[in-house]
């Protein structure tokens with residue numbers, strides 16, 4: 001890697017810079033190189049996901065996987081040069097507090113003495129992924145993996161839903177001992193890393209790894225209490241309405257994801273129809289979104305349709321050298337296709353508006369903040385949903401808002417569970433499951449696991465990958481969502497004001513921390529009592545005003 005010696009000597013010159021001006025000049029050059037490396041890496045991963053059979057990009061990706069630890073080491077050198085610089089105060093004024101904190105946190109989360117533990121953590125995480133992928137479930141005459149069971153688990157035929165769900169959770173029960181052992185090892189390796197780095201438990205280190213620079217676990221618990229008090233009752237009412245709508249005696253665990261006997265709202269046309277709708281929507285929404293979407297179209301920065309050999313899922317990423325976002329998805333003719341055009345495009349719009357930022361760490365803000373932009377766009381574009389769903393528009397909005405409300409209690413449940421786990425790393429597997437089941441009773445009192453002993457014992461979370469692979473990464477979705485809902489509320493009566501607030505936080509990108517971004521957006525912080533109650537009344541009224549028995 002020729003880059004390596006150039007970067008090493010540049011960082012060395014940063015350390016020896018005679019004046020602040022010199023320091024900045026060299027730092028700009030270092031960032032130019034880092035942006036270039038990042039662009040290469042992003043292009044390789046995009047090309048690979050577009051066609052996973054392409055040997056050239058397969059090799060390139062493998063090369064990057066091999067050398068990326070070395071590159072991380074170079075970044076650490078750079079972070080040290082930044083945080084230990086004698087020009088630190090001037091620098092902080094120029095690049096902002098948030099970047100300095102990120103550099104500091106990256107250094108605090110790492111020390112050569114935990115390299116073995118980090119490797120072990122990676123190995124265990126990959127083993128979890130492999131274990132999930134190993135599922136081979138015989139169903140309706142064919143061997144299927146876990147995701148292929150999805151459509152059957154939401155089948156119109158209740159018997160099929162039940163049978164598919166029984167087999168799906170049966171896989172987890174059959175492999176329960178392996179999942180338990182993996183998780184036990186993950187908890188203990190994380191705990192020992194935390195101790196080596198001088199923390200009391202993994203919780204604090206987990207927050208640092210997530211770059212939570214301006215809030216702590218006490219503040220998060222204030223938010224969780226609000227969800228428990230103000231959202232859980234509303235979610236329970238939604239599940240009850242669902243039971244009535246479906247004409248069931250009781251809503252059992254395999255019924256939860258089945259919303260309408262008449263099927264979910266679907267886009268009324270093919271991929272081109274959806275893209276045409278997107279062009280019209282973004283050109284009507286604002287001059288900024290019009291320019292953005294035209295840029296995406298003109299430079300072919302969206303690969304949306306499913307093809308053989310394409311990687312799974314969807315994402316938005318950014319290529320710094322071209323100042324270009326990129327959106328990837330696999331259209332499947334469901335309402336999820338429209339979410340790509342709103343959610344992923346929300347991410348892309350933010351990073352496009354903040355393309356003036358030349359420091360790769362802060363093109364996107366941290367996780368809980370960057371989801372504000374994407375989730376809010378889902379609500380900001382409500383007035384255009386009729387372009388895609390026509391007579392099903394009301395059904396789409398009811399289901400979209402409903403699933404948002406139903407998600408929130410689950411989001412904080414996953415978070416509270418992880419706090420319990422890492423404060424007491426000695427818990428046994430059955431104690432962990434019992435703790436999970438208790439939390440379900442608190443946050444999801446509607447749950448009915450009759451006939452499924454495994455779920456009744458608290459086994460649900462074994463399928464929640466974040467808990468295994470990305471500790472503490474989950475509350476982010478709930479924090480961002482409550483901000484998005486505030487945008488929804490505001491834009492009902494002050495569309496222009498709300499839009500200007502949204503635009504402003506797109507432009508600042510990742511230069512600010514979560515609480516600061518929330519305040520720049522003129523929103524109430526989720527850590528403040530009253531935040532959740534403040535939107536729930538309107539949401540309740542919105543949901544109540546829909547006669548769902550007609551949908």
Ligand SMILES: [Zn+2]
Pocket residue numbers: 343347371374
């Ligand atoms: Zn997102």
